[in-house]
Amino acid sequence: MYITIKSLLEKGLNKSQIARDVKHDWKTVDKIIKRIKSNQSFPIKKPHPQKLDTYREQIIEWMEQGLSGILIYQKLREIEVKISYSAIKRFLAGIKRKENIFVRIHTEPAEEAQVDFGYIGLTTDINGKRRKTWVFNMKLSYSRLDYYEKTYDQTVETFINCHKNAFKYFSGIPKTLRIDNLKAAILEANFYEPIFKQLYKDFSALTES
Known part of the structure; x- marks a missing residue:
């Protein structure tokens, strides 16, 4: 919302118009505008640790062995990790973006x-x-x-x-x-x-x- 309000402010919209566009009350918008005008950066929330972070190294090892998302999900269930399959898929996608996963290819x-x-x-x-x-x-x-x-x-x-x-x-x-x-x-x-x-x-x- 900080970036949106800053963009609208630069276009010349006033506080009331911005509040209407972003669908927030004018007091909240006013606080953000004051931060923008005083060149204060908007505080960025630190990401919450994910439940699967504890098993990250093991999951990466399974991925390097070529295990699919289904098998990784089942292995986690075997050690009583209560997590949805969709959460596993998102976690694996995040690892693939950040890590250089090496899988031995023989085909x-x-x-x-x-x-x-x-x-x-x-x-x-x-x-x-x-x-x-x-x-x-x-x-x-x-x-x-x-x-x-x-x-x-x-x-x-x-x-x-x-x-x-x-x-x-x-x-x-x-x-x-x-x-x-x-x-x-x-x-x-x-x-x-x-x-x-x-x-x-x-x-x-x-x-x-």
Whole structure:
């Protein structure tokens, strides 16, 4: 708000006009204007420490090992860290912006993608209803480019459709898919494993044709 008020003041607006534009009472605006005119900088609030800062080094280590956001979320849940999956994603994005994360790459471009599918708890859908939620993640092993999709069921059809959406997002299909969390997904969803494998095999054959 400080910068906005300063900009409006420089345009020649008076205190009442600025208060109306920024939707704050004139007393608050007046205090800020006095600071501006006396060349006082506006106090910047220090960011609050994040809950995940305690686990920062461990999270960076997992990222360097190539673990996806889903697996990192599940590992934190295993050590009883109560945090939402969306908070994990924001924290990981912040680390990627600030840290030089090195991941050992042993594949060629378009050769391999890593697939995860995991439960992340209850989230709110577009209708405001709390529902059980899973996240599908496909990560290209070479570029580390990610595709995420939130789902509200664990059906084979949904799992396969997530693949199709990921391929469309990447504008291509990698030669190999490495399923890191599939066993857990099958057990949790109560899939009949031989049937699941056959359906997935049929889908794989279609993508290769």
